[in-house]
Amino acid sequence: MHDVLIVGGGGAGLTASMLLSRLGVDSLLVSALPTTSALPKAHLLNQRTMEIYAALGIAETVYERGTPPEHMRYSGWYAGLAGPADDYGRRFGLIESWGCGGLSPDWAAASPQRPTNLPQIRLEPVLKARAEELAPGRVRFHHELTVFTQDADGVTATVLDRDSGRSYQVRARYLLACDGGRTVGRHLGIRMDGARDLARIVSVHLTADLSAWARDPEVLIRWLVLPHTGGGATMVPMGPGRWGPDSEEWVVHLNYAGDDPRGLDDEEVIADLRAALGLGEHPLAVHLVTRWSIEGVVADRFRDGRVFLLGDAAHRHPPTGGLGLNAAIQDAANLAWKLALVVFGQAGERLLDTYEPERRPVAARNVQRSVENALNHIVTAQTAGISSGADAETNWRHMRRLWSGLPEDAGHARRVRRAIAGQSMEFNEHNIEYGYTYASAAVVPDGTPDPDNPDPIRLYQPCARPGHPLPHAWLEDDDGRRLSTHDLVRPGRFLLIAGEDGQDWCAAAGKLSGTWPLDAVRVGHLDGDLLDPRSTWTRHRGHPAHGAVLVRPDRVVAWRAFDDTDPSARLSRALQAILGPARA
Secondary structure (H helix, E strand, O other), rough: OEEEEEEEOOOHHHHHHHHHHHHHEEEEEEEEOOOOOOOOOEEEEHHHHHHHHHHOOOOOHHHHOOOOOOOOEEEEEEEEOOOOOOOOOOEEEEEOOHHHHHHEEEEEOOOOOOOOEEEHHHHHHHHOOOOOOOOOOEEEEEEEEEEEEEOOOOEEEEEEEEEEEEEEEEEEEEEOOOOOOOOHHHOOOOOEEEEEEEEEEEEEEEEOOOOOOOOOEEEEEEEEEEOOOOOEEEEEEEEEEOOOHHOOOEEEEEEEEEEEEEHHOOOHHHHHHHHHHHOOOOOOEEEEEEEEEEEEEEEEOOOEEEEEEOHHEEOOOOOOHHHHHHHHHHHHHHHHHHHHHHHHOOOHHHHHHHHHHHHHHHHHHHHHHHHHHHHHHHHHHHHHHOOOOOHHHHHHHHHHHHOOOOOOHHHHHHHHHHHHOOOOOOOOOHHHOOOOOOOOOOOOOOOOOOOOOOOOOOOOOOOOOOOEOOOEEEOOOOOOOEEEEEOOOOOOOOOEEEEEOOOHHHHHHHHOOOOEEEEEEEEEEOOOOOOOOOHHHHHHHHHOOOOOOEEEEEEEEEEEEEOOOOHHHHHHHHHHHOOOOOOO
16 A cells, blocks of 8 residues: 555646655655646746755756746836837836845845746656656556545555556555546545636747847746737747747747637637737747636635645636746645654644645635736736727827827826836735745644734745744854754754753753654854854744744744743643644
8 A cells, every 4th residue: 555646747746746755655646648748837936836846856956947047037018029110029117026036135035045937848857857766666657547436544546557558456545636636626526616717818839039029138027018919918938948038939828819719720829929929920930839718716625535635636826926836836845744744653634634724725815816916917908008999000009108208198107107016916926925824723823913014915024923934044053054944944854943042942852852753953143053143033033032933844833932931841732732642
């Protein structure tokens, strides 16, 4: 019997496989697809995702193959791309995006990892190679789950080897549905609730030299407002060897009405793309044309007995904001350590009950934010006065008001600038990406209120309140070596971070470490096992020198103490509340 059967080999499934292998859990991954994604699909990887990949030993590879930071500092808005007049391709808006390629001090202070950009078509092979390295023979593509049942002790599944045509049975204690909702969720009757068919999109993955027109090297995503057609398009560079204007490959997204037959014909789509971008007969090679609809849906439950839903099987987002893939990866990080502790008898089954109450509210908020981000782009185009119902001359007249410099056009230009500035709700939603919090039985409240936040979308405010992500702070050891608070958390183990006068807490943790997976360290500005030279941790921890913070294996603060009264009993009660009674 396997400990865990993973169904699906995308971002959620491959990340779950790696995390479980690192924790010593026996898992088997099967994917009906012959190989990893052939679609560029999602591409933005945020800080919490890169922290997970750093711990798995693949962050440097992802950074190396991804977009260099200097080519993803901004998102830009343009009046088309190319055309017969100088105004075609003119930029009329620019906004910092995802920490401005490492230049934003707030983003640099939040995490030792920076965001990056790598399309799924190139990310997933990296994940697959690492998953196979950690679990040889246990990552099987072109192996399709055809049927499964569950009972009180586990899951029995039938898997078809699509290469040989042979079917075989798999028995596992738990099943992770990472299949995009194609099989497992439907079989269980799980309902996806939310907005569907918000827009019809056709995406074209192509190779072309667009450097003559895509001139801004610091811009990652180009939002094209098209006065000559009244529509819009989005351009995203795909690398792989060069980025910025010199990118060899691009994905262009075009919008179509639901009843527009042109969107169903590849040749018509390519003609529309050439017209939209003003490329004429400029050479381009089309790799793939895909059609999809924007939806924002969340599963009515994330668990059914011994089955857990992750990624697109549990929530599907519009791509605006890049939250979908990141949420899938972070689903796996939330669940993997819990499964490991239960499998190895270090926690009771009830720990697994905390997956849904922790991840479902985060997913619901992500979906809501993604939908709002998408709708705000429509508002920007409308504010600029561009309409599919108007002729090109009228649309251009409105567009040129943005840079005419005439007094009578100043108000119009100001309104459009402010509409674009409002899109920071998408490109600078730092608290959505990084500052989300958990409330469940795996978090012990300390009675303090959530910190006041004047902008809960854009402003991430580090704090060590239970349920919050562990604040990042640079520390120093006795040799002057610098390391992050994040580096102190070992796989599958809790960490007690005591203040500089927290010797009793560390002694208590040492006694309890034979029963619980627990490490301990003292941190202070002038004294401790590690020093806090900038007093960053001292500022964020929220307790005095003789207090302590307990951190979960997923780097979420689980509990906090403000004094050192009866440390052994209090720490034991906290761990027992989170994990259940320890087994003998």
